Amino acid sequence: MRDVESLKLLRGRLEQARQRWRWLEAFKLFIWLLLGMLMVFLSLQLLHYLVWPLAKPLLSSLSLLLLGLILIILKVFIRSPSLLKVASLADVQFQLYEQSSTALELLEKPQLTTSPLLRQAILAKAENLVSEIKVAELFVFKWPKSSYALLVLVPLSLLSLFLPQAKSMNISQASQESLLLNEVERLDLSQQLGQTAELLKEEAEASQDPYLQALAQAFQELGSKLERGELSKADLELELNRLMRHLDKAYQPQGQASDQGQQAQASNQSSAANPSQDDEALADGHQKSHREESGGENRATLGVLLEQLSKNQQDLKASQESREASKGMITIDREKYASPMTPEAYDALKDILADDSQKSAEIVGAAQESSAGEGDVAGEGSESLEGAASLMAKQALAADQEMLLPSLSLEGGEVIKVERPPQMNLSQVTDDNPLAKPSWQGAQETELRHDWVLPRDRALLSRYFTREKLPQE
């Protein structure tokens, strides 16, 4: 019975001491953890600011802190000293001559001695030892020296939270923003487009102008697509740009159009053909004057809307430029995927695509009217499509499809870019065309893909025809 009491007393005191050790150890480890966490946080902040936008530094560091806390708790409980170890530490600290550790062991292992006299004497002494073991003196609390580093790291970390956002971060955010429109922007713009379409429709009905009808329909469709969220900013900008050019042409004074000569006239006619998908109705140049004469009250409203749309278009262009700038950050990727189509060429091509739609429209118009030689306006090295153009027209080209774009001088020879409806192959064009020159008969369809081109842009660049051998003219 006395053994049990002695055991309780001694074990209780030693358990208290162990508990204190755990707290002190946990505190010490926590300070180190805090130091490590702050250093990681600052490093991540620095990397984030200078090099590359990584995962969120604060979140990463807090995760690290949480993980560290769990590990500390596990370590403190799993690796805490045994009671025997605590007792032997107490023996050293209070000069107990291994009496407490021996007593504890004797209580747990009675076979340590066969002498009942010695056993009783040791246990009797163990009770006295309890009062000699002072827990606070056994494990003295000392403020860890490592904590002084916190005085520097904590203010630094707090300051880093108020740093201006990194350049890379700004660009990244801008890039993200440029790709998608927010809800308010989307609805607002689609509403504007719908209103514009309504006004154009009224005006088209009043003037019986199919060109304006086609434009109204195109605006209406654009608004619907935008409302459904099917367009990115870049796509919207391209489409809006195109429609606005057509709108400019629709309201261009007749005299100015006449001054530009026959070619310009053909161009206007073909431009009108695109939005309306009605080639035959667009050939009539008289309707322009009719548009000039028509107007009315709707005109003023339309002017305001167009002004707003024009402003939106500028905003979109600005965001597109920002996105292009962010793409410029990925210099390494461009080099990695270097191909005959260089980034500069790509940019040049994009500019041409955006600004030269008029030329392509001319080709369509010219092709419709002429049988041979009229389409050779695409640039040096291109071949006349001759009868192919009319054949393409028969294949029900989409209204917004650009037919032929200028060739580009690229490494490895001339490349002629032809865009055509998705269902059509070049072989269909050339094989069925009796007027096509023999050198084109063997032309192969080659699809080029550039990984550095964004997926949505690939559609514009996807179809190329290369001549294996330049024809000897």
Added chain:
Amino acid sequence: MLHEGLGERLERLAQVRQEIAKVVAGQQEAIDQLLVSLLSGGHVLIEGAPGLGKTLLVRTLAKVCGLDFARIQFTPDLMPADITGTIALMQDEDGKTRSRFQKGPIFAQMVLADEINRATPKTQSALLEAMQEQTVTAVGQVMKLPEPFFVLATQNPIELEGTYILPEAQIDRFLFKVNIAYPSAEVLNAILEMTTGSLQVEPKQMLSAEGILDFQRLTRDVPIASHVRQAVVKFILATQPESSPLAEVKRYVRFGISPRGAQALILAAKAHALLQGRYNVSFEDLAKTLLPALRHRFQLNFEGEAEGVSAEGILVKLFETNRAIS
């Protein structure tokens, strides 16, 4: 004494120390070491210059402990039979002459083998065999030596000419090797005062043979905590040149401490704890008994001897290192 409590017994031990100290001045450490050997049941090799009171110390101890005492002066012509005994023709009560075994001085409870290194190895072996087996074989009979049997051998470290140095295997059989140090001025003054006057102090008997045997049993019952024993194991292994982490041991030590040495250390520490009034072995007990128990079992190699390396220094260093680790 057997019916005394533990406290009284330890008190009696303290009185034994005081009683011896009354006669032998300034040799408290040597007295403690002899008592530890006595309680452990081991034999002692005493080394010291002539005239330092070795014989007086042993004689006083025997008297205080109430043990039969015999002194054998070892000389080169001493024969084994001179120690163990021999067949002698003796007349019985009827006047007839008969051969009878005459017991030698070894049959005393406490034997002082004075200048053991002066006898031939053959004679030394006879004594050492009796120490180990605690029996003597003569004329085909095995005779048990009395209990407790306690041999104290002395040797003079300065007169080595014409001596036979004890081999390591035989030295290992001594529990302790006690070095009697030259007394300080203060002690010397006390010795002169005590021994040159007309008043001679006679020590009282404080123990008996049974009491000593009881103490020897109690000593073996003293518990030692497992971490302390583990520290001893580590320390003993660290004295081996093959497994020692200390470069000095690898370089200078010929052979380390044997398991018998480890037994001696722990047993001596237990006795020392009792002598200090404690019931368990502490590191302090081990430290106090370290050198007397192990100094004669730890041999340096030629390089160590040549460079004057201190074997005791290495032992202490090893022990402190292991103690700190544990």
